[in-house]
Amino acid sequence: MTNVKIAxxxxxxxxxxxxAMLTALMDGRALPxxxxASLAGVMPQxxxxHLAQLVAGRLLIAEPQGRNRYYRLASSQVAQTIExxxxxAGDGASRGTRVPKELREARTCYDHLGGRLAVALADKLQDRGFLVLTEEAGEVTPKGRDFLAELGVTLASAKKRQRALCRACLDWSERRPHIAGLLGTALLNRSLELRWIARAAESRAVTITPRGRRAFAETFGIRF
Amino acid sequence: MTNVKIAxxxxxxxxxxxxAMLTALMDGRALPxxxxASLAGVMPQxxxxHLAQLVAGRLLIAEPQGRNRYYRLASSQVAQTIExxxxxAGDGASRGTRVPKELREARTCYDHLGGRLAVALADKLQDRGFLVLTEEAGEVTPKGRDFLAELGVTLASAKKRQRALCRACLDWSERRPHIAGLLGTALLNRSLELRWIARAAESRAVTITPRGRRAFAETFGIRF
DNA sequence: TGAATGTTTCGGCCCCGACCGAAATTTCGT
DNA sequence: ACGAAATTTCGGTCGGGGCCGAAACATTCA
Known part of the structure; x- marks a missing residue:
């Protein structure tokens, strides 16, 4: 039965x-x-x-590079499952473990943004009619496409694209949707390019630069 | 850390x-x-x-009724995770366990339809411009709203609804999106009302009645 | 070629949890 | 109130799997 494979x-x-390993890879990067091992708090052996099991189970892909082996998530579906x-896990966490403040503020969610910033972004884009986004679904309006182009966010217009242009992703800390899919990825990358945000060294957290703080306020009306 | 709770x-x-228990409950019903126990192939004790653990973990909710205790999934988010x-699990199943034919044809997916019928339904509604549905997201057009109303499918129009009106759900057997969310539930319920489909007794499979076969062909242009 | 670093294999320990038999508990039917 | 049915609790067994130490293997650098 299918149940067995699920289990x-x-x-x-x-x-x-x-x-711990899998969540560490949720930002889409590959790690040795x-x-x-140290992230998981266990010896290398x-x-x-564990890594061999995860590769065998098709959750990870290993890429040998020199004497290191880098591991990354096998697909965005793996990321979706973890999400x-x-x-x-967040449901019961109301009374339970606290989420670090920086992670709640802004973080990467596989290949797009998550956290308060991302939820605010989704809200504002909706308010201005650039995006139609019910709790878990979304579509860009023509007006929105223009606005995004002006920002420097270009979206493949091919009809037969493999990935969704715009997908809603339920934010696990805010419990509200943020933007995933191609648009989500594009927004993350463009924000990094413009140095509005910067990746933290050792975590999925993302810091908003002073320039970014200004830009998000001016461009989207987001204030923290 | 959050990792621990995930684990x-x-x-x-x-x-x-x-x-096995959880997937058996994926159709949204409650079972004693x-x-x-018999579905899982273990003794009642x-x-x-197991059930106590699942309730403690907030995956199931128990409803005592007489001398039976009925269990059902605690939320649609649980269903989404299992989905x-x-x-x-389907990824590796290309070479692996076969999915029963009836399940692939049409089945319930928590509170909406899944399988070939559901995917065809989503396709046809898109072709006619009643629905915008990228790989994982969706929105009903005004034209679509009229069409659905004529079918007898009425949708809450409240702005502040809790659930998504229309959500795309990646079909695990077809690997293509079908319709979930309020619209998905409404379509399932209306199809049952009209006796186009009928629930199978002991599985999530759904059979298409002769009347339904005619109706799906006439109304949507779906032929099997 | 030899030392250093990163990774995997092997072997053995040990604990957690799934399982079932027996019996207690709750609720229904009469 | 009593017996039947559904469920839970308790106690004990047993297997699978996570863990680490030691050692083998691979790759880079000097």
């Missing part, structure tokens, strides 16, 4: 060490085994075993 | 017995403990333990 995959996600689990 | 929840999904896992 197998869920079991892979069900170990604290492996879960040793780093994942143990981590190696779904984060939402569930 | 806890994933571990709950990571047991074959519990996974004894039935879930064992099932009782995401099914997609991952």
């Amino acid at each position: 197998e995959i869920a079991a892979l996600l069900g170990d604290p060490g492996r879960a 085994a040793s780093e994942l 143990t981590a190696s075993g 779904a689990l984060m939402v569930l | 806890e929840i994933a571990a709950l999904l990571g047991d074959p017995g519990r996974a 403990a004894s039935e879930l 064992t099932a009782s333990g 995401a896992l099914m997609v991952l």
Whole structure:
């Protein structure tokens, strides 16, 4: 039955060490085994075993580079599954573990933005009629396309694109939708290019630069 | 850390017995403990333990009714997580377990339709301009609203609705999107009302009645 | 070629959790 | 009130899997 395969995959996600590795890779980057080991808080041998399982289970892809092996998430569907689990984990977390402030403020969510900033961005784009976004779905309006082009955010217009142009992703800390899909990726990349935000060194957290703070206020009316 | 909570929840999904119970509840119904026990293939005591864990983990809700206790999924987010896992499980299943034909044809997916019928429905509604639906997102057009109203499918128009009006759900057997959200639920319910489809007794499969076969052909141009 | 670094394999320990039998508990029907 | 049915609790067994130490393997650099 399919149930068994589901259980197998869920079991892979069900170990604290492996879960730590996977969430560390949620920003889409690839990390070497040793780093994942220390993130998971286990010895390298143990981590190696975990990583082998995750690769065998098609959750990770390994890319040898020199004497390191870099691991990254196998697909955006893996990221979506982890995201779904984060939402569930957040449910009970009202009374429970606290989410670090920086992560709640702004972070990467696989290949797009998450956190308060991302939710605000989604809200403002809707308010101005650039985006239609119900709780979990979305579409860019023609007016929105112009606005985004002016920002320097260009979107592939091909009809037969593989990925969704714009997808809503339920933010696990804010419990409100933010923007994923091609548009989400484009917004993240453009914001990085313009130095409105910068990736933190050791976490998925993203810091808003002073310039970014100004820009988000002027361009979108977002104030923190 | 949040990782730990993720792992806890994933571990709950990571047991074959519990996974079987959860997938059995994916159609949104509530089932008594004894039935879930036999579905999972374990003794009632064992099932009782599993169910207690699932309730404690907020994945299930128990409703005592007489001397039975009925269990159902705690939220649509739980269903979404399981659906995401099914997609991952399906990835490797190209060479692996076969999906029963009836399930691939048409089935319930928590509170909406899944399978070939559902994917065809989504396609046809798009072709006619009643729906905008990129790979993972969607919105109903005004024209579509009229068409649906004529079918007898009425949608709450409240701006502040809790659930998404229309959401795309990646079909795990077809690997293409079908319609979820309020619209998905409404379409399922109306199709049942009109006796176009009927629930199978012991599975999530749905059978298309002769009347339904005619109606889907006439109304949507869907032929099997 | 030899040392250093990153990663994997092997072997053994140990704990957690799934499982079932037996029995207690709750609720319904009569 | 009593027996039947559904469920839960308790106690004990057992297997799978995570963990680490030691050592082997791979790759880079001097």
